[in-house]
Amino acid sequence: MTPDTDNAQLRKAQDRFIDAWGRMGSVWGISRTMAEVHALLFVTGDALCMDELMDRLNISRGNASMSLRALLEWGVITKAHKDGQRRDYYVAEQDVWAMFRAILRERVKREVEPLIESLGEVRELYPSQGKDAPESARDLDQRLSEMQEVFELVATLGERFAGPSGQGLKVAAKLLAKAPARRKAKA
Amino acid sequence: MTPDTDNAQLRKAQDRFIDAWGRMGSVWGISRTMAEVHALLFVTGDALCMDELMDRLNISRGNASMSLRALLEWGVITKAHKDGQRRDYYVAEQDVWAMFRAILRERVKREVEPLIESLGEVRELYPSQGKDAPESARDLDQRLSEMQEVFELVATLGERFAGPSGQGLKVAAKLLAKAPARRKAKA
DNA sequence: TTGTGATTTCATATTTTTCTGAAAGTTTCC
DNA sequence: GGAAACTTTCAGAAAAATATGAAATCACAA
Incomplete structure (x- = not known):
């Protein structure tokens, strides 16, 4: 050769x-x-x-x-x-984990944060508290607030593990990958 | 009103x-x-x-x-x-967590799995083992195998927490959100 | 089987995104 | 200063992604 x-x-x-x-x-x-x-x-x-x-x-x-x-x-x-x-x-960047963190951080910024902001704005548009709040408004607000909660959690996770501070993601990933396993421990 | x-x-x-x-x-x-x-x-x-x-x-x-x-x-x-x-x-689907899991699952399928497959194929294209393997090939293989490892881990995590089996994601997310915290414990 | 309401398909049109290349802008060095 | 070496910008061109709508297909009831 x-x-x-x-x-x-x-x-x-x-x-x-x-x-x-x-x-x-x-x-x-x-x-x-x-x-x-x-x-x-x-x-x-x-x-x-x-x-x-x-x-x-x-x-x-x-x-x-x-x-x-x-x-x-x-x-x-x-x-x-x-x-x-x-x-x-x-x-x-040659460190794959560092690269992955950078990508994750940017994607959270572009894909999650604007949504959280919008959800906050949307929830200002109707009254959902007090005795005059109609059933339908409370329903809607319930849905939107659950969604907001989920995405806020995702953003928090992203920030914590992909933030500039360190190795968090790698450690967390390994931890999670192993913790709940029941079988096939050798991979 | x-x-x-x-x-x-x-x-x-x-x-x-x-x-x-x-x-x-x-x-x-x-x-x-x-x-x-x-x-x-x-x-x-x-x-x-x-x-x-x-x-x-x-x-x-x-x-x-x-x-x-x-x-x-x-x-x-x-x-x-x-x-x-x-x-x-x-x-x-009205359960936001179930919805989120479905989205995550599909995105892993579309955004991660094809890449892992390609990485495997690419790594077949050159010999990186044995005494005839040039330095440059071992270099390349090192990079690609690290990347493969990262994305395989991501896919595993995705499968485990977004798989059809259950509440995994919600639990994992809450766990991760709290575990490494040092300050601001009340949120 | 036939009729009817509903859904799917797909060639074409529209819209959006991405790319090009030449002009304008920078930086560096004499 | 100004010329050479590079880089950025941006209007228009090209390509890709989406949407339309009418014909084809489907599925059910009589």
Whole structure:
């Protein structure tokens, strides 16, 4: 097996990973390209510059720029610099748990917090207390307050375990994964 | 305050909830209409038929049909029947925790499982064991296997706590919400 | 079986999201 | 200052996702 064959294999594996992660990106509500840029940086582990990304992924400069900015906001990549070069390089967070926490944090922010806020606002729109509150209003409020409670709990959990403070998620996950098990303890 | 005023208020609150839940729908990677149909069924708590949904949400028959089918697949609504009527009615699961479990289960199925499968396939594409395995291949495999591990753990957790079997999630969530707390114990 | 009301399907239209590329903006170095 | 090297912005183009509505299908009752 020659080095060339090796490289071709690795390159193909990288491409397949980029494709898979990109596809998930669209399921997760982020753009496919953004996920692909992240995948490329993650899977190679290298610091790459914009032109290298554009080349490898066949995307435009504008798209690369916007994707990189979004990934920086998510906190899953950072800027790096090579010696005396002017150009910006980018590297992906290599610790998978840290990456996962960053993703979770951002998703809670985008997918849960706005909903909690809306629920609060909606519940202001009708009187549900006091003797004049009709049955139907109390019904509605019951439903909405239960939902608010659930999502607030989720947000709290997210904050606690994905917050910037530490390893919480990993520990919690392992704990939970084992605790209620009855069988198959060896996995 | 007249009953008419009451109704107008409730109706407005419902509409705002439908709007909020629908907006979240698009963030979650499901169509906005599908989320709105679910929101309407949930927030009213009533059994509604297709024409009622079309009326209230201003959507076409085809759209209503497809959204209902998808919601049935997610397991967050069920068919109901009124006495001798031919027409189908639909009701939303009213237990918020059960609903949340159903959503979580489906999201793991769509967002995590395909990725795990792809990771397995990608890791078959190059040799990473034995003396002929180049450094770069072992590097790559290290990254991919860590990622696989994380997502497998997530899938396991999801299955355990959102599986059809029970209340797992609620209990786990409360446990986690309290356990690592240091301050502010009264919330 | 046939008729009727209800639902599903699917080709096409609409809307929304994403991408491109060239111009404008920055930063760095001479 | 100003020129070169990069990056960002954004209007318009392209692509993808959603919605429509009429025809096809289904299911039940007579």
